[in-house]
Each structure stands twice: as structure tokens, then as C-alpha cells.
Amino acid sequence: MQILGLIDKLEALATSAKKVPLGHKAIVDAEKLLELVDQMRVAIPEDVAESQEVLRKREELLNQSLGEARRIRSSAESEYRSRVEENQLVKEAHKRATQVVEEAQQKTQRILLQAEKDAAGRRASADEYTQEVLYQLEQEVSHLLTAIRNGIEMLEKTPEAALR
Numbered sequence: 001m002q003i004l005g006l007i008d009k010l011e012a013l014a015t016s017a018k019k020v021p022l023g024h025k026a027i028v029d030a031e032k033l034l035e036l037v038d039q040m041r042v043a044i045p046e047d048v049a050e051s052q053e054v055l056r057k058r059e060e061l062l063n064q065s066l067g068e069a070r071r072i073r074s075s076a077e078s079e080y081r082s083r084v085e086e087n088q089l090v091k092e093a094h095k096r097a098t099q100v101v102e103e104a105q106q107k108t109q110r111i112l113l114q115a116e117k118d119a120a121g122r123r124a125s126a127d128e129y130t131q132e133v134l135y136q137l138e139q140e141v142s143h144l145l146t147a148i149r150n151g152i153e154m155l156e157k158t159p160e161a162a163l164r
Contacts, residue, residue: 002043003133010036010140014147025150033144040137044130051126058119062112069108076100 013033017026076097083093 002046003040003137006036006040006043007133007136007140010040010144014140014144017147020151020154023150023154025154026147027151028144028148030148037141044133048126048130051123051130054122054126055119058115058122062115065108065111065115069104072104072107073101076104 010033013028013036014026017028019026079100080093080097
């Protein structure tokens with residue numbers, strides 16, 4: 001996740017900023033700050049794309065499971081048709097076909113439920129991670145904006161004190 005590295009750089013920029021005398025304020029290089037913000041804007045969609053890839057893989061798994069269920073059902077139907085000609089075998093084939101179809105339906109249902117659970121968990125994790133990163137970014141940017149505002153206020157007050 002590239003966004004965490006960018007947040008570290010943002011923190012390093014804030015901690016390496018020149019300190020303003022008589023206070024806890026610092027002057028931050030606006031160009032570097034804006035460059036990091038631009039990089040974060042690029043990184044966040046990449047992290048979201050990774051989440052979408054997880055969802056795409058879930059869809060593939062679901063489609064494979066449905067294909068397997070169709071194959072099993074088709075196999076059961078073929079077996080049923082081949083035994084129709086013999087009376088005793090017809091009863092056995094029908095019973096077996098029913099069992100296979102039920103098993104396939106149960107297996108398909110289990111696979112679908114598991115895939116939906118996995119996808120929901122991954123989607124929730126991705127949403128939670130994205131929200132956490134955005135909250136952290138918001139806090140960092142808020143701290144930086146506060147520092148910048150305080151620096152501006154300090155600089156605005158400094159010329160007035162020099163004129164007196």
C-alpha cells in the first residue's frame with residue numbers, strides 16, 4: 001500500500017520543517033507538500049483498484065463454481081438418460097441423479113455463501129482500510145494546515161511589531 005509510505009514522507013516533511021522562533025510553529029515547503037498531496041491522490045485510486053481486483057477474483061470463483069455445478073448436473077442428466085432403457089436401472093439412475101443434483105445444489109449453495117462472505121469481508125476490509133487511510137490523511141493535512149496558518153499569522157504579526 002503506497003499511501004502509507006506517502007504519509008510517512010508527509011510526516012517527515014512536517015518534522016523536518018524549519019522552526020519559527022518563539023513558538024511551536026514551523027515553515028513547510030509548500031511545493032513539497034503539494035507534491036506529496038498529488039502523490040496521495042494518485043495512490044488512493046491504486047489501493048481502490050487492488051480492492052476491485054479482489055472483487056473480480058471473487059466473481060471468477062463464483063463463475064467457476066456455477067460452471068462446475070452445471071457440469072455436475074449435466075453429468076447426472078446424461079447418466080440418467082443412459083439408464084432409462086433398463087427398468088431396474090431406471091429407478092437407480094433416477095435416485096442417483098437426484099442425489100447428485102441435490103449434492104451439487106448444496107455444494108453450489110455452500111460455495112456461493114462462502115464466496116459472498118469472503119467478498120463481503122474483503123469489501124468491508126477494503127472500505128475500512130480506505131476510510132482509515134483517509135482519516136489519517138485528513139488528520140495529517142489538518143495538522144499541516146494548522147501549522148501553516150499559525151506560521152502565516154506569526155509572519156503577519158512580525159511586520160507590525162517591527163514598525164513599532
